[in-house]
Amino acid sequence: MKISAEEVAKVAKLSRLDLSPEKIEQYTGQLDGILAYMDKLSEVDTSKVEPMYSPVDHVSVLRDDVVRKDYAREDILKNAPESDGSFFIVPRIV
Amino acid sequence: MSDLTQLTLSEVRAKLADKTLSAVEVTEAALSRIQATEPKVQALLSVQAEEARALAKELDAQGPDASKPLWGVPLAVKDVLATKDVPTTCGSKILENFRPVYDATAVARLKDAGAILLGKANMDEFAMGSTTENSAYFATKNPWDVSRVPGGSSGGSGATVAACQCYGALGTDTGGSIRLPASFCGIVGLKPTYGRVSRFGMVAYGSSLDQIGPMTRNVEDAARLLQVIAGHDERDSTSVNAPVPDYVAALGEATDLKGLTIGLPAEYWDKGLSPEVSEACGAAIKQAEALGAKTVPVNLRMSEYAIATYYIIAVAEASSNLARFDGVRYGHRDRDAQSLIEMYVKSRTQGFGEEVQRRIILGTYVLSSGYYDAYYRKAAQVRRLIRQDFEAALAQCDVIMGPVCPTTAFKVGEMTADPLQMYLMDIFTISTNLAGLPGMSLPVGLGRESGMPVGLQLTGRAFDEARLLQVAGVLEKAVPATGLAKL
Numbered sequence: 001m002k003i004s005a006e007e008v009a010k011v012a013k014l015s016r017l018d019l020s021p022e023k024i025e026q027y028t029g030q031l032d033g034i035l036a037y038m039d040k041l042s043e044v045d046t047s048k049v050e051p052m053y054s055p056v057d058h059v060s061v062l063r064d065d066v067v068r069k070d071y072a073r074e075d076i077l078k079n080a081p082e083s084d085g086s087f088f089i090v091p092r093i094v
Numbered sequence: 095m096s097d098l099t100q101l102t103l104s105e106v107r108a109k110l111a112d113k114t115l116s117a118v119e120v121t122e123a124a125l126s127r128i129q130a131t132e133p134k135v136q137a138l139l140s141v142q143a144e145e146a147r148a149l150a151k152e153l154d155a156q157g158p159d160a161s162k163p164l165w166g167v168p169l170a171v172k173d174v175l176a177t178k179d180v181p182t183t184c185g186s187k188i189l190e191n192f193r194p195v196y197d198a199t200a201v202a203r204l205k206d207a208g209a210i211l212l213g214k215a216n217m218d219e220f221a222m223g224s225t226t227e228n229s230a231y232f233a234t235k236n237p238w239d240v241s242r243v244p245g246g247s248s249g250g251s252g253a254t255v256a257a258c259q260c261y262g263a264l265g266t267d268t269g270g271s272i273r274l275p276a277s278f279c280g281i282v283g284l285k286p287t288y289g290r291v292s293r294f295g296m297v298a299y300g301s302s303l304d305q306i307g308p309m310t311r312n313v314e315d316a317a318r319l320l321q322v323i324a325g326h327d328e329r330d331s332t333s334v335n336a337p338v339p340d341y342v343a344a345l346g347e348a349t350d351l352k353g354l355t356i357g358l359p360a361e362y363w364d365k366g367l368s369p370e371v372s373e374a375c376g377a378a379i380k381q382a383e384a385l386g387a388k389t390v391p392v393n394l395r396m397s398e399y400a401i402a403t404y405y406i407i408a409v410a411e412a413s414s415n416l417a418r419f420d421g422v423r424y425g426h427r428d429r430d431a432q433s434l435i436e437m438y439v440k441s442r443t444q445g446f447g448e449e450v451q452r453r454i455i456l457g458t459y460v461l462s463s464g465y466y467d468a469y470y471r472k473a474a475q476v477r478r479l480i481r482q483d484f485e486a487a488l489a490q491c492d493v494i495m496g497p498v499c500p501t502t503a504f505k506v507g508e509m510t511a512d513p514l515q516m517y518l519m520d521i522f523t524i525s526t527n528l529a530g531l532p533g534m535s536l537p538v539g540l541g542r543e544s545g546m547p548v549g550l551q552l553t554g555r556a557f558d559e560a561r562l563l564q565v566a567g568v569l570e571k572a573v574p575a576t577g578l579a580k581l
Contacts, residue, residue: 015455017439017455035456037401039402049476056288056530090422092434
């Protein structure tokens with residue numbers, strides 16, 4: 001087994017997902033198969049290979065530090081599930 | 095079907111420009127076609143009929159504008175692209191009521207070019223899938239045979255163009271999501287080089303793999319759409335600041351394939367191709383040779399590792415990107431949650447579909463402490479080897495050719511049970527995204543057995559879309575015409 005039901009449950013919790021025991025069992029079987037397939041990569045000798053995280057070389061893009069207002073607050077808040085007109089409202093934290 | 099809707103984008107724009115047709119006529123024809131075919135095809139998640147009519151009227155009142163290359167042309171865009179004040183769901187319940195306050199750069203450029211946005215095209219949820227069956231709303235059907243899938247994840251874009259509901263569409267391609275539906279629906283699809291088109295306003299799946307590109311009924315149409323959307327954007331630091339060639343002019347310069355060297359990777363031609371795909375693609379290569387091209391065998395030895403590499407990198411990036419859906423600023427929120435954490439968990443669990451959840455979990459796993467080096471870093475190393483493979487092959491040839499997919503479009507429901515089996519359908523397309531190269535699907539006729547369209551894949555050097563378009567443009571005229579889907 002590449003991955004256990006306990007590990008799937010733990011990763012689901014880290015991902016902020018709540019899975020039923022049936023779903024955990026289903027995903028465990030599927031992910032086990034997928035991870036076993038991915039193990040194929042261990043055949044490849046990569047000891048001298050630099051990882052490639054993007055096809056383009058990232059360069060720092062600099063611009064002048066000028067304040068710019070692209071969007072109005074009320075427009076941004078239109079999509080908020082809950083708002084008081086000024087802020088996003090969420091359940092009490094502290 | 096009204097003849098109007100069967101015109102190509104290039105034809106309709108010429109008729110709009112010289113006032114043979116008005117923007118209102120063209121828009122009304124497209125809307126009628128949508129009304130007549132949408133019950134069968136289900137390509138569109140939303141139709142902006144009133145907005146389109148109003149804009150068409152306004153354009154007609156102003157008269158044609160030669161500075162706007164898509165003046166009056168009705169188009170659709172995949173629902174993963176932000177459209178100002180117009181629903182943008184990504185095929186997910188979690189964004190059911192989301193209306194962006196801005197346009198994606200590619201969408202803004204279409205609008206600036208005078209295009210009319212007709213509708214938002216269906217897709218696999220967050221672009222995760224190869225059939226459009228993973229849409230949280232409904233499955234799109236293939237216009238050639240509605241018992242078959244249109245491919246995915248840009249299946250709505252492929253189907254709406256193939257059904258003549260609009261003159262072209264934008265799709266997005268993370269591992270083949272433009273090229274596969276283009277192949278299954280018998281249209282042209284182009285995934286540009288990573289960095290050619292701004293990703294600003296495209297809801298991210300795999301940020302180092304995603305590109306936006308055109309899906310159209312012929313090569314010239316693809317050149318015209320790419321021309322409009324390509325180029326640097328200060329809002330996307332990965333969009334490359336390099337000159338954009340005149341693609342339409344480049345197309346006109348090529349009349350044969352003399353001097354062209356085509357690389358044929360054994361890995362793409364030997365393994366598990368259905369006989370009809372092998373036959374149609376093989377015949378297209380013969381045509382290319384008859385037009386003066388030389389073919390050479392090339393090797394892409396790392397191909398067998400591409401799917402494993404791709405799915406590690408894509409799910410890792412997806413798990414990070416989808417962390418932003420937390421029910422706080424936009425999207426679905428569980429109203430009963432008593433605490434912040436409970437709200438995150440319930441909102442995400444209710445809002446995300448099964449394949450999305452599976453990929454988030456897999457992505458979180460391969461990035462987690464203890465597994466990061468074994469999976470994510472390892473995949474990133476193999477990714478470099480895959481790119482080196484392509485660089486070596488493209489030093490021996492100008493363009494690589496092979497099939498887009500081992501089969502033609504399969505039946506709805508045929509592949510949904512086993513996710514790994516579905517991932518394997520991407521075998522020929524995903525390496526292009528890992529390497530960041532441009533790739534294109536060109537229809538080369540109908541499969542002898544299924545009668546469904548077959549797509550030939552062309553892969554080129556980075557930022558050499560002009561060459562791909564030229565080669566595809568010449569070949570398009572020589573291969574058996576695919577024609578239009580009979581709906």
